[in-house]
Amino acid sequence: MAISKKQKRTITVDGKTYLWWVFDEVDQTEFDGTQIKLISEDQSHYLKYGLEQSDDNRRVVIGLQNAGVLIQLECPKFExxxxxxxxxxxxxxxxxxxxxxxxxxxxTIKHAYEPKLHPLSEERIGQLYKRILDAVNKGI
Structure with missing residues (x-):
């Protein structure tokens, strides 16, 4: 499925292009309030980051677009x-x-999700994280 480029910006990092936009949403996503979403140009994966997170619970979501799998990682502040x-x-x-x-x-992995395999074992979480990193770094 194509993604509309209307009101979205592009950024290229090491030859990989992402569409990104900032939006505000409550009760529909991993974060409430203002957040950023990035989708790789090949639509293999996405990143989500909430801009209004507290310093003691700051995280980023990395997911595979078509597989429904994701991980939430503890992360630094980017804004x-x-x-x-x-x-x-x-x-x-x-x-x-x-x-x-x-x-x-x-x-630090705060949460991991894979359809039909919940809850996940620590070993499976590690495998899932490796799978997601492989997709994020594919072609680089």
Whole structure:
């Protein structure tokens, strides 16, 4: 399914293009209030980030568009002190989400979802995260 480019911006990071937009929504998504959504140009995956999150519970959602699987990761703040996310902040968000964890990189998974396999074991959550990272980094 095609995604309308109306009122959306594009950003390219390491050769991969994303459509992104800021919107306000309550009770319909992972975040209430102002948030940003990014969808890869090939529509394989998406990122969501709430702009009005508290510092002690800040997270980003990374999901596979057609599979219905997602993970929520604890993350740093990407908007400025006034709560505004700039294209530079969007770039940092994408780059942060693409990093593959190693012994020096900590990624705390706050929640993971996979249809028909809920609740997920720790092993399955790790496999799901690897699958999502593979999709996010595909073609780079």
């Amino acid at each position: 400025d002190e006034q709560g505004i996310i700039t294209p530079g902040g969007v770039r940092k968000l994408i780059e942060w989400c693409r990093v593959r964890p190693d012994e020096n990189t900590v990624r």
